[in-house]
Amino acid sequence: MAYPRADTGSTKIILSGSDLQRVVDRIAHQILEKTSGARDTVLLGIPTRGVPLARRLAARIHAFEGIDIPVGALDITLYRDDLRLHATRALGKTDIPGGGLDGRRVILVDDVLFSGRTVRAALDALSDVGRPSSVQLAVLVDRGHRELPIRADYVGKNIPTALAEKVRVSLAETDDGADEVKLYGGAA
Amino acid sequence: MTSSYLIKGVSVLGGDRTDLLIRDGVVADGGGTADETIDADGLVALPGLVDLHTHLREPGREDAETVETGSRAAALGGYTAVFAMANTSPVADTAGVVEQVWRLGREAGLVDVLPIGAVTVGLAGRQLAELGAMATSAAGVRIFSDDGHCVADPRLMRRALEYVKAFDGIIAQHAEEPRLTEGAQMHEGEVSTRLGLTGWPAVAEEAIIARDVLLAEHVGSRLHVCHVSTAGSVEVLRHAKARGVRVTAEVTPHHLLLTDELAASYDPVFKVNPPLRTASDVTALREALVEGVIDIVATDHAPHAVEDKECEWAYARPGMVGLETALPVVLSVLGEQWELIAERMSRAPARIAGLAGHGTDLSAGTPANLTLVDPSARRVVDPAGLASRSRNTPYAGTTLPGRIVATFLRGEPTVLDGKAVK
Amino acid sequence: MIKHLRSAADLDAGTATLILDTAAEMAALAGREVKKLPTLRGRTVVNLFYEDSTRTRISFEAAAKRLSADVINFSAKGSSVSKGESLKDTALTLQAMGADAVVIRHPASGAPHRLASWVDGSVVNAGDGTHEHPTQALLDAYTMRSRLGRIDGLNVAIVGDVLHSRVARSNVLLLTTLGAKVTLVGPPTLIPVDIAAALSPGTEPSRGGKPKENRTGVSYDLDSVLAGTDVVMMLRVQTERMQDSYFPSAREYSRRYGLDVPRMRKLPEHAIVMHPGPMNRGMEIAPEVADSSRSTIVEQVANGVSARMAVLYLLLGGKA
Structure with missing residues (x-):
């Protein structure tokens, strides 16, 4: 999803920098718990902001358990179903960790789960890259309004939103400034 | 049956305004009356x-x-x-x-x-x-x-x-x-x-x-x-x-x-x-x-x-x-x-x-082969508006000065009011 | 994003770099087992070829098919084209068929420009007369960047029949746009008049009076340019040019402008040798040079598919 910069209406901070850090820590713990120590697991971030989130999760997992979990990136642009609705998009980087995905557990990482179409595209992209034993989904924010039968395995924060509202995630790695999640518009 | 034309107030080659009488296919002497009068105010002959x-x-x-x-x-x-x-x-x-x-x-x-x-x-x-x-x-x-x-x-x-x-x-x-x-x-x-x-x-x-x-x-x-x-x-x-x-x-x-x-x-x-x-x-x-x-x-x-x-x-x-x-x-x-x-x-x-009767000085007695131009007019060239059977003009959409208002061949108009007579 | 790719001059530095970056992603995808992408599903790409060029047609066809576009090959042979149908009538037919892009190869310079004025879809120039071949220049630039890590600041020598070469024109335009310095080398009879001025980027040729950026040069002496060259691109020279007195004999041409082993040794250690193919081994390039480790000739073919995928994606991958 592309987020328009010129947002109108009210602005509400949903997660501050320290909240965001706590949420990442919690997801890291949950992953360790649900995957019995993250064995045979690969984290694949969906560009743009899924990639630094995946790296942060890997770093936290390393800090907690001393495990090095492979991290990669999976660009889904070429698999989107809405290409014709927008101007041509530049491609993001796809980076599959050495050792591949076959027979492994892949956890897709993204910043916001909304309609589910990005995840649908990611599943298509994934099936062209390899055959994981299972696929899970981790998101920082789930804002509802699914258009496809998709749910996340790890959710940092559920935020009930109106359709007209916009959720904007800022990360130090990809955006100027500090970590932050904001909710724009809608109510105004 | 040849008509006569009085072209009133025309500027011959950019000179002072004058009247030009055309009779019997030639430029006639002096003023006088004619079957038809053309108001040529602002036009150049x-x-x-x-x-x-x-x-x-x-x-x-x-x-x-x-x-x-x-x-x-x-x-x-x-x-x-x-x-x-x-x-x-x-x-x-x-x-x-x-x-x-x-x-x-x-x-x-x-x-x-x-x-x-x-x-x-x-x-x-x-x-x-x-x-x-x-x-x-x-x-x-x-x-x-x-x-x-x-x-x-x-x-x-x-x-x-x-x-x-x-x-x-x-x-x-x-x-x-x-x-x-x-x-x-x-x-x-x-x-x-x-x-x-x-x-x-x-x-x-x-x-x-x-x-x-x-x-x-x-x-x-x-x-x-x-x-x-x-x-x-x-x-x-x-x-x-x-x-x-x-x-x-x-x-x-x-x-x-x-x-x-x-x-x-x-x-x-x-x-x-x-x-x-x-x-x-x-x-x-x-x-x-x-x-x-x-x-x-x-x-x-x-x-x-x-x-x-x-x-x-x-x-x-x-x-x-x-x-x-x-x-x-x-x-x-x-x-x-x-x-x-x-x-x-x-x-x-x-x-x-060596073509006689054309390119004359429009003095009395010369064959009335002449054209009247409105130099102040401007027109945008439209290929579809050309009388030629073909459309290959390089000036399509270009604005050019001057409009040919009338042309006379041996005293008979071939163009009047910017339109071909036949 | 641009609508057509008729000339390498259609590309500014930003767009050209975007295409090369996209080509790099496409190349990475080419290494995996499933090469097909769903991206251009439902889009129709027509390959309209008025000249035999199996290599180029297959490259475009592979690129379009990997992106799941429907591909229609419309070749001049065995179609209404050979019955004398005009390019305009053919264009209207393709338009009625709903072509989203037309890839055109044509013996007349400027045919893609004419076509673009008659169809709504995108037009990609796959070689027009002695004018341009912009996707060849893109794949060449991509090859240089992969081998040498950059294009900005490179010294590139393009050697041979520049006069009749669409590859040379597109390469000069693209490479100088991306900051390389290009020297055109050949006998004076095969270097077109005023070429340095004609192909300088970002300057108004002939009129305007602005000083031109001098990134294009000309030399008649191959030996004198080799030492300072990062890339040597050898152009195909047809021996028939002899009949038109462009040079006296194949032997003399080869002696003065052919890239043989002693000449290759004059190149810096890192320099690469390119050729758009098909080669005349022994004429403009010695077999030992063509098969050496400096040669990128085989890579160029593979990179062609990635570069053309990038072009098709960037032209067709968004809102029309």
Whole structure:
């Protein structure tokens, strides 16, 4: 999803920098718990902001358990179903960790789960890259309004939103400034 | 039954306002009454224009132009006489063909159509056509040209120049050394290099003109050079005239205005032979025209059917229609220098061709061949609005000054109120 | 994003770099087992070829098919084209068929420009007369960047029949746009007039009076340019040019402008040798040079598919 910069209406901070850090820590713990120590697991971030989130999760997992979990990136642009609705998009980087995905557990990482179409595209992209034993989904924010039968395995924060509202995630790695999640518009 | 016309308040060649009475086909003395009065306030009267270089396409390509449609376009452009080039199908290389064209012109009755005869049989450049037979035919041909092709063989050119002296003929040369222009598509230079189109080098024109002026000098004949297009050609002509060579030269309106940059669109409406040249060539041609090194403006009106232009550049035929835009283009280039315009577009061409009754000074008793121009009018060229059967004007959408309001051929209007009378 | 790719001059530095970056992603995808992408599903790409060029057609076809576009090959042979149908009428037919892009190869310079004025879809020039071949330049630039890590600041020598070469024109335009310096080398008869001025980027040729950036040069002496060259691109020279007196004989041409082993040794250690193919081994390039480790000739073919995928994606991958 592309987020328009010129947002109108009210602005509400949903997660501050320290909240965001706590949420990442919690997801890291949950992953360790649900995957019995993250064995045979690969984290694949969906560009743009899924990639630094995946790296942060890997770093936290390393800090907690001393495990090095492979991290990669999976660009889904070429698999989107809405290409014709927008101007041509530049491609993001796809980076599959050495050792591949076959027979492994892949956890897709993204910043916001909304309609589910990005995840649908990611599943298509994934099936062209390899055959994981299972696929899970981790998101920082789930804002509802699914258009496809998709749910996340790890959710940092559920935020009930109106359709007209916009959720904007800022990360130090990809955006100027500090970590932050904001909710724009809608109510105004 | 001839009518009389009183043209009121007209400015003859930009002079003071006066009345011009036309009666019995000639300019009449003094004022007086007439059957019809034309309010010519703000209009300029010029002697009817004479075009030494027109392609009327009939016989053979009546889908592109006929003598009648071309005559109408000429009248609307202010012309009272046009010389029809010989590259028809069949080629105008016999008395029969030139008489046919001449007769068609008389039937159309809109301008005097004077056929040009081919120099060589079939324009093939191998043997002389029956020049004398064409000269003594009803068409009375005086100008001979293989235009479209160069008389490249120097010996043949020499013979042609000599032979026509017997009946005061003149050879009009299409100056293009064919070996230097094989496959040529546009002016050879920076733009042709960028566009990947085979170049037509300026020297291919200049070398032939240099050769021909020396030949003309050697045999003491007259030479006319068609559509001069380069600064180098101007220099050769200047030199030849200074030596006293009997050479005259023409330039087309498009070579006075347009440059090779237009080829960048690859739209063949800008493809013409000789090709559009550079801005410095345009400047040199304008100066030469003012100075008199170039004697006349001739249109090289070259109508082409749609399918010969709506195609790839390399496959398109070269040429542009020009009769209806010639005077506006020259006006935009020279400004309102009426005396100079009359000389370059009417008197000098009539003189070169030995054409009586045209290019006169509009004094009492001279044939009433004249045109009335509104210099203050501006018009946007619309290809669909042209009287020519073809649409290949390079000026589509361009605003040009001047509007031809009326044209008279021997006292009878061919154009009135900007519209052809028939 | 641009609508057509008729000339390398259609590309500014930003767009050209985007295409090369996209080509790099496409190349990465080419290494995996499933090469097909769903991206251009439902889009129609027509390959309109008026000249035989199996290599180029197959490259475009592979690129379009990997992106799941429907591909229609419309070749001049065995179609209405050979019955004399005009390019315009063919264009209107393709338009009626709903072509989203037309890839055109044509013997007349500027045919893609004409076509673009008659169809609504995108037009990609796959080689027009002696004018341009912009996707060849893109794949060449991509190859240089992969081998040498950059294009900005490279010294590139393009050697041979520049006059008749569409590859040379497109490469000069693209490479100088991306900051390389290009020297055109060949006998004076095969270097077109005013080429340095004609192909300087970002300057108004002929008129305007602005000083031109001098990133294009000309030399008639191959030996003198080799030492300072990062990339040598050898152009195909047809022996028939001899008949038109462009040079006296194949032997003399080869001696003066052919890239043989002693000449290759004059190149810096890192320099690469390119050729757009098909090669005349022994004429413009010695077999030992063509098969050496400096040669990128085989890579160029593979990179062609990635570069053309990038072009098709960027032209067709968004809102029309």
